[in-house]
Amino acid sequence: MKKILLLVGGGHAHVYLINKIIKEKQKFKTILVSSSQYQFYSGMASAYIENIYSDNDIIFDLKKLCKLGEIEFFEEKVIEIDPENKNVILKSGKKIDFDVVSFDTGSELKIDNKYLDKEKIIGIKPLTNLKKIKEKLGDLKLKEVRFLVIGAGAAGIELSLAIKELEKKNE
Numbered sequence: 017m018k019k020i021l022l023l024v025g026g027g028h029a030h031v032y033l034i035n036k037i038i039k040e041k042q043k044f045k046t047i048l049v050s051s052s053q054y055q056f057y058s059g060m061a062s063a064y065i066e067n068i069y070s071d072n073d074i075i076f077d078l079k080k081l082c083k084l085g086e087i088e089f090f091e092e093k094v095i096e097i098d099p100e101n102k103n104v105i106l107k108s109g110k111k112i113d114f115d116v117v118s119f120d121t122g123s124e125l126k127i128d129n130k131y132l133d134k135e136k137i138i139g140i141k142p143l144t145n146l147k148k149i150k151e152k153l154g155d156l157k158l159k160e161v162r163f164l165v166i167g168a169g170a171a172g173i174e175l176s177l178a179i180k181e182l183e184k185k186n187e
Contacts, residue, residue, distance in 0.1 A: 018043070018044050018045045019043075019044040019045070019115040019116070020044065020045045020046075020047065020113060020114045020115050020116075021044050021045070021046045021047070021114070021115070021116050021117075021118070022046075022047050022049070022104065022112060022114035022116070022117040022118070023046065023047065023048045023049070023117075023118050023120065024049050024050075024094050024104065024117065024118070024119045024120070024121060025049075025050055025051075025119055025120040025121030025122065026048065026050035026052070026055045026078040026120070027055075027120035027121065027122050028058075028120070029118075029120045030048065030118065030120040031055065031076075031078075031081070033118075034046075034048070034081055034082065034085055034087060035081075037085045037087065038081075038084050038085040042085070042086075044115075045088070046085065046087040046088070047087065047088045047089075047090070047112060047114075048078065048082050048087055048088070048089050048090070049089075049090045049092055049093075049094055049104070049106065049112070050078050050089070050090075050091060050092075051091070051092070051093045051121075052078075052091065052144060053077060053078055053079045053089075053091050054075045054076070054077060054078065055075065055076055055078055055143075056074055056075055056143035056144065056146055057074050057075075057076065058143055058171070060073065060074045061074070061140070061143065061146055061171065061174070061175070062171070062174035062175050062177065062178040063178065064146060064150065065146065065149060065150055065153065065175060065178045065179065065182070066178040066179075066181050066182055067150075067182070067185075071147070074146075079091070090106060090110070090112075092106040092107055092108055092110070093106065093107045094106060094107075095107050097117075102114050102115065102117075104117070122141060122142060122143065123141045123142075124139075124141055124142050140171070140175065153179065153182060163176070163179055165179075
């Protein structure tokens with residue numbers, strides 16, 4: 017019986033691994049569980065916000081990629097992990113056994129909206145929020161709005177510069 021490699025999340029590391037599996041004959045069964053069939057490429061996020069890239073440029077299809085590598089794909093969320101019995105439970109109730117598991121789910125920001133205006137705050141994570149950010153920016157008169165980018169390191173600086181460029185383009 018083949019060993020089972022379970023990949024939870026469709027982040028960069030797992031996409032790299034899936035590409036390796038496609039190129040080399042796998043000696044094990046691989047399963048990918050991701051909450052979305054589509055993954056945003058974070059390296060293009062600021063240029064996407066600046067309208068240099070479109071949705072089609074920045075998004076790739078995990079399900080299609082898995083098909084190329086004969087990898088089973090589940091568009092679901094893992095809600096429980098049982099490391100002792102080596103399985104996970106999906107939101108649908110399905111149980112998936114594994115021999116080896118890897119997590120590459122990215123981060124998700126929890127913003128406490130108790131004291132803040134919920135409509136004015138959009139976290140960049142998960143990356144699916146990029147679409148919301150882009151739509152929100154498109155609805156605003158950028159010269160009349162003040163932006164605050166908190167954290168995010170180099171990505172935060174890139175996002176700030178992209179918004180500044182948008183502002184210049186819309187003058």
